[in-house]
Amino acid sequence: xxxxxxxxxxxxxxxxxxxxxxxxxxxxxxxxxxxxxxxxxxxxxxxxxxxxxxxxxxxxxxxxxxxxxxxxxxxxxxxxxxxxxxxxxxxxxxxxxxxxxxxxxxxxxxxxxxxxxxxxxxxxxxxxxxxxxxxxxxxxxxxxxxxxxxxxxxxxxxxxxxxxxxxxxxxxxxxxxxxxxxxxxxxxxxxxxxxxxxxxxxxxxxxxxxxxxxxxxxxxxxxxxxxxxxxxxxxxxxxxxxxxxxxxxxxxxxxxxxxxxxxxxxxxxxxxxxxxxxxxxxxxxxxxxxxxxx
Numbered sequence: 162x163x164x165x166x167x168x169x170x171x172x173x174x175x176x177x178x179x180x181x182x183x184x185x186x187x188x189x190x191x192x193x194x195x196x197x198x199x200x201x202x203x204x205x206x207x208x209x210x211x212x213x214x215x216x217x218x219x220x221x222x223x224x225x226x227x228x229x230x231x232x233x234x235x236x237x238x239x240x241x242x243x244x245x246x247x248x249x250x251x252x253x254x255x256x257x258x259x260x261x262x263x264x265x266x267x268x269x270x271x272x273x274x275x276x277x278x279x280x281x282x283x284x285x286x287x288x289x290x291x292x293x294x295x296x297x298x299x300x301x302x303x304x305x306x307x308x309x310x311x312x313x314x315x316x317x318x319x320x321x322x323x324x325x326x327x328x329x330x331x332x333x334x335x336x337x338x339x340x341x342x343x344x345x346x347x348x349x350x351x352x353x354x355x356x357x358x359x360x361x362x363x364x365x366x367x368x369x370x371x372x373x374x375x376x377x378x379x380x381x382x383x384x385x386x387x388x389x390x391x392x393x394x395x396x397x398x399x400x401x402x403x404x405x406x407x408x409x410x411x412x413x414x415x416x417x418x419x420x421x422x423x424x425x426x427x428x429x430x431x432x433x434x435x436x437x438x439x440x441x442x443x444x445x446x447x448x449x450x451x452x453x454x455x
Contacts, residue, residue, distance in 0.1 A: 164188060168203065170220055180220045185210060186409070191234040191320075195244060195261055202235045202246055204228075207408040211235060211248050213264060224264040229253050230377050230412040231275070234320070237261070238281040238288055238303045245303070247288050249276035252377045252412055256290060258306050268306035272299040274348070274360045275375045278318060283325035291318030294362040294375060296346050315343040316364045317373060342367060347422045351436055351451040352378070359451055361436060363422045370422050372402070374415040376438060379450065381411045384442050389424065395437035395449035404442060425453065 166187045170180035188207035194200070194216060201214050209232045213224040231251030238245055245267070246259045256276060258268040274294035281288055281303075288301040292311070298318065300310045327333075345365035350357035351374070358378035363370040374387060386404050391397025402417040424434045440447030 168192075168214070180218060182214055182220050182222065185212065185225060188408070193235050193237065195237055195246075196239060197244065200261060202237075202248075204232045204235055204248065206232055207410070209250075209252075209410045209412075211246075211259075226259070226264065226266075228257055230408075230410040231375060231414070233277045234279045236279045236281055236288070238285045240285055240303045247279055247281075247301070249279050249290060251275045251277065251293070251375055252410075256288065256301060270301055270306055270308055272301070272308055273297065273311065274362070278321035280321050280323040282323055289321060289323060291321045293317050293319055294348070294360050294373065296344070296362070296364075313340065313344060315340050316346065316371075317362070347426065349425065349436060350454045351376075351438060352454050353451055355454070357454055359438065363425075365422070366418075369418055369420050372415075372417040372419075372421055375412075376405070376407070376415050376451075377410075377412040379407045379411040379413070379438070380440075381407055381409045383407050383411075383440070385413075385450075386439050386441065386443065386446065387415050387417060388437050388439055389421070389434040390437045390449070390452070391434060393435050393452065395435065395439065395452040399437075399439070399446075400434070401443055 164187045166184040168182040172179045186205045186208040189203050190206045192203040201216050204211050209230045211226045211228045215221045229250040233249040235248045244261045248257045256270045273292040276290045277293040278291035290299040298312045302309045342365050347363040349361040351359040359376045361374045387402045389400040403415050405413045405415045407413045436453040437449050438451040439449045
């Protein structure tokens, strides 16, 4: 499905194609069927939408919802109030909750930076969310649709799965190791006018870090560069770290590596630099549009 704007339906008994459904855009990072087998929900990360199709021929598309930039994963929980869909929206740091019978959005739950993978507990009482830029798992109470806890688990969790009764005996702590370097991360933000638009996490690997930026608030389908600048306003000598193209919602996930934390933090021993996003390419650089927030 990713990078091909078509969903293909297979019959699991005969292993044959029984349907094709046009997608509004190509990049589908996640798809899930409701427990009752009546619906299929999928997300479109590039345009920030969530789509519902009927799980039976002719596989109609009754609902397309604008959920927001960097819409990631979807899953379901059955509660005393009915069957609900939970969708992670990375840019907004939230999980959106929808009824599956009417598609009505009934709750928005702030959970942390760049929520990605999502899975229900076996009893439907909790929804667990991987926070890709917060190095943790967030837990939502499905009775109240509120955040009830966050657990640090290490670097950049994305897709997750819940296994009921995985530890039938004991406290479940056997063979666990301290997080060590995997628990160390630096969190920054880029923006303009004091408004944070892009979250940045530096995942420590020892001497270097892996940088991941969840860039938003930019022009759609436009080239940009993530750079290190000599001055806080993004001016002076500039060192490019990564070039990227935004998606149709003006967002992108940007990665780079190097000894970045050592020079961007306020306590840098010498030669401090500032992260910034500028328009254009290496051959045709443009103006700075976002800078590291102090």
